[in-house]
Amino acid sequence: DTEVTQTPKHLVMGMTNKKSLKCEQHMGHRAMYWYKQKAKKPPELMFVYSYEKLSINESVPSRFSPECPNSSLLNLHLHALQPEDSALYLCASSRGGLAGLSYNEQFFGPGTRLTVL
Amino acid sequence: AQKITQTQPGMFVQEKEAVTLDCTYDTSDQSYGLFWYKQPSSGEMIFLIYQGSYDEQNATEGRYSLNFQKARKSANLVISASQLGDSAMYFCAMREGRGYSTLTFGKGTMLLVSP
Numbered sequence: 644d645t646e647v648t649q650t651p652k653h654l655v656m657g658m659t660n661k662k663s664l665k666c667e668q669h670m671g672h673r674a675m676y677w678y679k680q681k682a683k684k685p686p687e688l689m690f691v692y693s694y695e696k697l698s699i700n701e702s703v704p705s706r707f708s709p710e711c712p713n714s715s716l717l718n719l720h721l722h723a724l725q726p727e728d729s730a731l732y733l734c735a736s737s738r739g740g741l742a743g744l745s746y747n748e749q750f751f752g753p754g755t756r757l758t759v760l
Numbered sequence: 761a762q763k764i765t766q767t768q769p770g771m772f773v774q775e776k777e778a779v780t781l782d783c784t785y786d787t788s789d790q791s792y793g794l795f796w797y798k799q800p801s802s803g804e805m806i807f808l809i810y811q812g813s814y815d816e817q818n819a820t821e822g823r824y825s826l827n828f829q830k831a832r833k834s835a836n837l838v839i840s841a842s843q844l845g846d847s848a849m850y851f852c853a854m855r856e857g858r859g860y861s862t863l864t865f866g867k868g869t870m871l872l873v874s875p
Binding site: 676683684685686688691699731733735747748749750751752753754756 | 793795797802803804805806807810849851855862863865866867868
């Protein structure tokens, strides 16, 4: 299984809602990532988990709260988002953790398209 | 300064022709890796090819090859025999240092393949 899955595919939420994005991989990867991507822009790294511990937080606002319940699962909890948070949210995973193999390709999921009204 | 530069916002190519997408990078690390990803309109980032800084041979994966010129700090992607399904955004990315997996992406090149 070389797949990273993300649910839901699309999400529309109001600014007062609480929702969660889910990401799953069964490749035995030990690093997992959240990216935010605006239209026609490259992905921007948000968070990195390595061996289920938060290793990198790229100064992301606290209305985004990541969680890694186990080595296969990564969640992104959303609360009190702003319209400018509307974007494609991509999850990725790689072998070996953050300080692992020198060749450490990231496998991406299909993303969740988030619209904040 | 940008670490990854893709100077072509858009490229057009006819089906069955070859196309080169440019990528230059900037790093002072001796050990680094260069990646190319394809992103169709559906949104998924698809890994295409990887080149390590110590690899002497240019990487190839099927119709994709990476023209790695270390002295010039360039890592251009060559797609041979373009297909309609190759129409997508293409991102060049770099991992710096040994082992760290965080990637720095270029701004991307939109490739359109016409019949």
